Amino acid sequence: MLLVAACIFPAFLLAGILISYDYQLTRENFIRSAMATARANAMEVDKEFAIVESSLFALSTSPSFMAPDLAALHAQASELSIKQNMFNVVLEDAEGRQVMNTVMPTGQALPPEPDQLALKALRENRATYISNLFTGRLSGRQIVSIGIPVQYGGGLNVLSGTVTVERFGEILQHQNYPEHWVTSILDRSGKIVARSADMQRYVGALAIPDVLKRMREQPEGSFETATLDGKPILAVLARAQYSGWTVAIGIPLQVLRTQTVGKLWLLVLATIVTLGAGLVFAWIIGTKIRRAMKGLIPPALALGSGGEVKSANYGLREANEVGLALAKASDMLHAATHQAHHDALTGIANRVMLHAFLDRQLAACERTGASLGLLYLDLDGFKQINDTHGHAAGDELLRQAASRLSSHIRKADMAARMGGDEFAVVLVNSGGAETEKVVAMLEAVMEQPYDIGGLTLTAAASIGSAIYPRCGSTSELLLAMADQSMYEHKSRRKKLPLPQQSDVPG
Structure with missing residues (x-):
């Protein structure tokens, strides 16, 4: 009883600290959850703009632009605005005068007032322009405009789609x-x-x-x-x-406050009940010691078999210390295993893990007759970025490049860093056509600019590919073929002018 009573007082203090900490943690988690919701909604907003933008780009490839055939273009744009839930589609010339507006019949006079802000942005950036909220001149409704630069009638025009606030x-x-x-x-x-x-x-x-x-x-x-x-x-x-x-x-x-304080009082009540029970069961303290000793057996066996061990409360200080040591040893073992198979800079798989994964997949393909794609990537101009902006910028670019690769492939596939600025991707159950689609997608993703410490840097990827069994049946041969394909691709790319790096903060 004296032993338990001596433990009760510091335990109450510890419980009070933990409850206070949990209160702050609950509040932070609540705010973090709200922030995640806001970010998800922000991504939905960008998604809507991307849908409209891609629809406008698709329309800009119409033969009616090349003819040009305004009546046919008006019909196509009207159909597009209905399908994509747009209010209207507008074509403006280089002076800002409306050439076509789907809310008005072809040939009818259109508003002469130009949108100089959109024209200026498109001329300077040659990129998509997204307006703020404004009131439409014809409709009088609150709308938003998304415009892209197009070539029509031999000059730069603006093709824009508008959507309502609804x-x-x-x-x-x-x-x-x-x-x-x-x-x-x-x-x-x-x-x-x-x-x-x-x-x-x-x-x-x-x-x-x-x-x-x-x-x-x-x-x-x-x-x-x-x-x-x-x-x-x-x-x-x-x-x-x-x-x-x-x-x-x-x-x-x-x-x-209502949500966090409610949990606070629940924890206080649970703490009082738990610590009070310690006094009631003081007479079984000896039994607890024995149970603590036996409790160390499962984690010790788990450690020996390579399983995960977590620290736990065994009811005895010495037993807890041993359990903590077992948990630390387990963490060190798993950390060493992870370090041996993952790249320290980017966190993705390294060369060793890629070879093991590729060998397993090749064995499965041999049994099932399935095909497999292997990509080999090299970042163009990476040495120049390292030399110009320093290794810190280069390392950050590699981390972002690895993140792009991992986020744009399937969970069944694997991306790995082979060393330097070279990466490899294993595409499971992927034939030639599927692999070519992935290559095209990754080339588009990797050539997007990087924001590195306020600098906008570009490092597109030269990508080579090899298909099992057409290009080889072993991991070494497939890697060599993909590497050779990558260098051939890079040689062709070097004949083109390299994009300029921007030192202006983005």
């Missing part, structure tokens, strides 16, 4: 937000484009001043503020990377 409102309507959460989609100027509650009332209005200030200072974050009517809230902001728009979630602080 399209963004649908994004929020499909989200299962907790009660009392209010989510808004804001354009780059801070205007409310869509809102999960009272949308018609707030669309077109500016967000509260604190939100506007934080939008200018940082792309995302959370902070406490108050609504215009004085209600305290937790505001969570996440910016969409492509469009620059922001998703803002407002959570009443009372809701946050």
Whole structure:
């Protein structure tokens, strides 16, 4: 009883510290969950813009642009706007005059006022322009425009599609937000484009001043503020990377406190009951010692068989220390195993793990008669980036390149770093046609610019491929063939002018 009583007092103190820590952790997890929701919504916003952009690019390849045939183009654009839930499609000439507008019949006079902001952005960047919220001249509705540069009639024109705010409102309507959460989609100027509650009332209005200030200072974050009517809230902001728009979630602080304090009292009650039970069962302390000793047997056996061992409370200090030592030994064993099979810089598989994986897949292909694709990648211009911007920038580029590879292949496939700026990808059950599609996709992904410490750098990939069994039946032969294919590809690419690296912060 004295032994247990001596343990109770420090245990109460420890429990109080853990409960306080858990309270803070619960609050942080709540905010982290809200931030993840805001980021997911921001990605949905960019997804909508990407759908419209890809539709416009598809339309720009129409033979009606080459003819040119305005009537045929008007018909195709009208059909596209219906299919893609766009309000209208507009074609403007180099002076900003509307040549075609799908809400107006062909040949009817169109508004002369040019959108100089879109024209200026497209001329300077030759890239997609996404507008802020504005009121349409013909419709009088709140709309957003997405424009791309096109060649029509021998000059630079602007092909744009417009969508209404209801399209963004649908994004929020499909989200299962907790009660009392209010989510808004804001354009780059801070205007409310869509809102999960009272949308018609707030669309077109500016967000509260604190939100506007934080939008200018940082792309995302959370902070406490108050609504215009004085209600305290937790505001969570996440910016969409492509469009620059922001998703803002407002959570009443009372809701946050209610959820976290409820768990706090539950933990306090559970702690009191648990520690009180220690006094009741003091007489079995000897039994606990024996059980603690026996409790060390399973983790010791698990360690010997290579299994995972986690530290646990065995009810005895010395037993806990032994258990912690077993857990640390297990962690060291798994860490050593992981280090032996993974690249230290990028975290993906290394050459050793790739060979083992490839050999297993080749054995399976031999049994089943399936095919297999192997890609070999080399980053173009990587040495120049290393020499110009330093090894830290080069290492970060390699990490981002590895992340791109891993995120754009199937879970059944494997990406590995072979050394330096060379990577390999194993495509399971992939024939020649499938492998060519993956090569084309990865070339497009890898040639996208990298944001390295404020610098916009480009390092496209030269990709070679080899197919089992056409190019070989062993891992060594397939790697050699893919490597040779990569160098042939690189040689062809070197005949083209290399893209210029940008030293201007992106």
